[in-house]
Amino acid sequence: MRAVGMAARSASRYIAAASTGQRNAALLAIRDALAADREAIAGANAQDLATAQAAGLSSDLCDRLALTPARIDAMMMGLEAVALLPDPVGEITGLSARPSGIRVGQMRVPLGVIGIIYESRPNVTVDAAALCLKSGNACILRGGSESLRSNMAIAACVKSGLAEAGLPETAVQVVDTADRAAVGCLVRMAEFVDVIVPRGGKGLIERISDEARVPVIRHLDGICHVYVDDGADLDVAEAIALNAKTHRYGTCNTMETLLVAEAVAAELLPRLGRAYADAGVDLRGCTRSLTWLPDAAPATEADWETEYLAPVLSIRAVRDMQAAIDHIHRYGSGHTDAIVTRDHGRAMRFLREVDSSSVMINASTRFADGFEYGLGAEIGISTDKLHARGPVGLLGLTSQKYVVFGDGQVRL
Amino acid sequence: MRAVGMAARSASRYIAAASTGQRNAALLAIRDALAADREAIAGANAQDLATAQAAGLSSDLCDRLALTPARIDAMMMGLEAVALLPDPVGEITGLSARPSGIRVGQMRVPLGVIGIIYESRPNVTVDAAALCLKSGNACILRGGSESLRSNMAIAACVKSGLAEAGLPETAVQVVDTADRAAVGCLVRMAEFVDVIVPRGGKGLIERISDEARVPVIRHLDGICHVYVDDGADLDVAEAIALNAKTHRYGTCNTMETLLVAEAVAAELLPRLGRAYADAGVDLRGCTRSLTWLPDAAPATEADWETEYLAPVLSIRAVRDMQAAIDHIHRYGSGHTDAIVTRDHGRAMRFLREVDSSSVMINASTRFADGFEYGLGAEIGISTDKLHARGPVGLLGLTSQKYVVFGDGQVRL
Known part of the structure; x- marks a missing residue:
């Protein structure tokens, strides 16, 4: 996992510096790759489903695991929709002159590397990758073990789309092991991961929050x-x-x-x-x-x-x-x-x-929903008080740094 | 410490609901109380200093501990300056209509309860209390043990100022024990404390970050x-x-x-x-x-x-x-x-x-400084990526919740 983390940190520099056009091109190239590979994806998903059913997974969980043709269509449309959203990165706000002569403002920038941990819902792999890419972040995705084959088939499409747009393939990494220890490692690699977004039931989120040494965006309950x-x-x-x-x-x-x-x-x-x-x-x-x-x-x-x-x-x-x-x-x-x-x-x-x-x-x-609020997309709903509250869209995957424009000012 | 935490959580509701005028009145009443009690404060500080010098504290640390007349003046002027800053709380931004008919925006709100842990610099007690009060937050302040008498003398002024403005005295609580275990407890009470701000050397900040189960706003190094x-x-x-x-x-x-x-x-x-x-x-x-x-x-x-x-x-x-x-x-x-x-x-x-x-x-x-950037005041500088980056002023002690205005809309 440390190798994955180092690769993500390194890729995050490229993806943050990539132009809006390049990131959008990657999203559309991933869509095209999904269209070209949909048989292979459906085949991998059928294998996952057969294994899950044989293991006695509940029909509810099998339903979430299934990549029906409609769900594959929705993943592709999601990529297009995210490509069409305005780019949050690079916006400078509040630029104003100070008595010293410097001008100070804030620039919106990606967070860096985002780790997303979710259950066996392979469509989340595409949705999460799209939001991270669009917001200029590298990501490490770890889906439920029942969906491993589906996720790896999707990951191949994501890689080919990134490569086609001239972006590093390691900007989106899907963890290719069902080993649970990988999660424990991921949520503790503070030098390589900037934020963890767990998506799933309360048990998953509590476990991750307890283990994490990296900040977590999450919601526990909806009472x-x-x-x-x-x-x-x-x-x-x-x-x-x-x-x-x-x-x-x-x-x-x-x-x-x-x-x-x-x-x-x-x-x-x-x-x-x-x-x-x-x-x-x-x-x-x-x-x-x-x-x-x-x-x-x-x-x-x-x-x-x-x-x-x-x-x-x-x-x-x-x-x-x-x-x-x-x-x-x-x-x-x-x-x-x-x-x-x-x-x-x-x-x-x-x-x-x-x-x-x-x-x-x-x-x-x-x-209370990212689409209903007009965010265009949603990575989850935060009930934490720091950073993002409520539905978290692209803005929630960015933060603001200060920028100073001077022409030689020094402090007196 | 749990009793302190519960009292802070309870007071945070009052302070968040208090009007701008009431919070400003409290700041000015604290200033007046400091003016009235400056002899007592100087006396408590002289005792702290004598104990510290007898214990062989370095002259640098003794300098930070000393409440000179100029420093007491600066504390009082700081309270006035913070009272004059615009109130960040309650601002609603981005209110816009959605196709469903609801109008959605974001309202700036206090974080709730802020725990601040700092070294033996008693003027920080006033500065930190002022920023928390102004931003509608309750706070728990824990200064270095060498400054305990000075801090308690200041705390008495803060209490009387709060009472005079009709706000609960527990809106600002100064931890009255030199026991280190109190810090360990404070940074783990996630049900009562919303964020921890450590101010001090790298060692202090690293220790607190390691122990904390509450989110921390901090900076480790300035390279x-x-x-x-x-x-x-x-x-x-x-x-x-x-x-x-x-x-x-x-x-x-x-x-x-x-x-x-x-x-x-x-x-x-x-x-x-x-x-x-x-x-x-x-x-x-x-x-x-x-x-x-x-x-x-x-x-x-x-x-x-x-x-x-x-x-x-x-x-x-x-x-x-x-x-x-x-x-x-x-x-x-x-x-x-x-x-x-x-x-x-x-x-x-x-x-x-x-x-x-x-x-x-x-x-x-x-x-790179809150005053030079025009924030009016600064609680610290964050090198974290979530929430606030750079100098953290009043805005960094608030976040935004979503607000929805409807007239009977339901989801179709």
Whole structure:
């Protein structure tokens, strides 16, 4: 792994210095290579799938592993879409003159070498490589062991695309071993790797965060809340509460706890109870909310801390917005929280005081997403507070250095 | 320490929600409290100094420990200056409409709880508290054990200022024990502390980085370079090379290695050799440069990797700018590097390709400083790549969360 790290560090200089046109040409050349090799990729994936099925991998995980023709198309379209995004690298902002005569500004630059660790979803190999390349970074990609053959077939296309664009093939390296020790090594090579992005379940991310000596961009949980305020438009509240829970159950921006101001609980909860019953959502309510939710089970303390990722919802009646904010700070995960309200003052206070990576007024938590936010692409969602919060797109893979323009100034 | 952490987390909600006026009022109230208590502070400091001198602390360290009347004045003026800076918190940028109808932007918010660990320089207690308060953060301050009495006297003023402004006294907590285990605990309390800023020597920073489970903003070394390009104005080159080395020897933005294009070495190096000799700077030259520097000692490999922090300079003649960039990437510390050149293309390429927190054209490395850059104040200089690079002012103690304004939108 140290050889991989050294090669990545060395390639990162070239890729950072490459022109926008050259990096875009590489993205399109990779797309063409995927088109030319799609049979070989599908064949390698079929082998991976057969092995995984024989080993008894769950149908859910096999579904993620499968590179269907539609998924291969999506990988190719993703490369095109990333090539079309504006280049974040090299932008100079804030350039202004100082009393000393120097002019000082900030230039956006790649981070350097990015290590991405993910599960057996081979399409991530292309998506991650595309974002890193576009943002001028070298990367080391380590997918789940079940997808090794698929990833190596994709890696061959990435290499040929890089070579065609005149960029070093080591700008994107796919780790070619299923050995778990490789991950432990990758996340500790601080001299060669600038940031680690783990993508996957909570277990994977916690393990990596514990081991890492390199900074990590990550999110652990998505315990998202919707708070329905006193005086809210209840049609809006019902639509948002239903969408935030039922649009998709397995996503990190799905609502897991609904907080309702007591003043509207008597009117709203019976309506929502029927709607959730129709959608097949199991409810767990606080003692007070059970008054209006006859079919709900009593919620326990553990419910407030649980990311169900399933058709289950906890509901709590709260006295007012302050109680809702207190609940969110105590039990939330800092991912995405929304208020439904008509009151301007409370809306703005909620926006300011809730300390989550996305805070919303009168919108479904399901909007917390790089594409919905207009980032063009997304490498993940960060619930950390340093560097990038919320959906992380190309900008999150860059930082800003200071640049100084002088004409001979010295300090007095 | 866990009680301290819990109190800080709780106070961080109040301080983040406090108005700009309230936070500024606290800064000015702390200034007034310092003015009222300056005798008590000077007395506590005299005790610290007496103990330190009796224990044989070096005169350099005793100098840093001393709160002279001028230094107490400077602390008070610092509080005023920070109160006058614009409030970074709450700014919303980039708010724009998306096809779904939501409007998405980013709001600047405090990081939360900042832990600052520093040596026995009690004026840092006030400077650090001021920056954290202004940026809406709670903080836990842990100064060197020799300054404990001084710090506690200052802490009393900070508390009374906070109370007078109606803010929780636990928004700034000064750790009141000299026990080293407190630091180990502080840097691991990820649930209560959002970022650690170590200020001090390399040993302190390395120890803290190794132990920390909380993200760290830091810089390890300042091995800064000036490269004098082929065709540079040699008067400008001489002035900058002299200033970057001799303006101050002990600062992290002082040049430690001078790189000179071979084409100008024969003319520039004898001039510089005389100037450095006049300034009392010892030179260590590469074999080639020794031709023009008869009094210099031969440089060893170790010289290129050394932050002298002293009147010592290593000098290397290089073939061209590419060789200079290669040297900087191999031996530099990513702090500050400058080029002296008349060539526009090479100037812009150096600016782009040198991967340091500050990169300069025709200016002395000594300008890498929060005040010189117009940040108003500085908590340190970061050579990390995530989050903040270069001088870290108020903005570096904040981050941006996403905010979404809707009027009932749900995802389709």
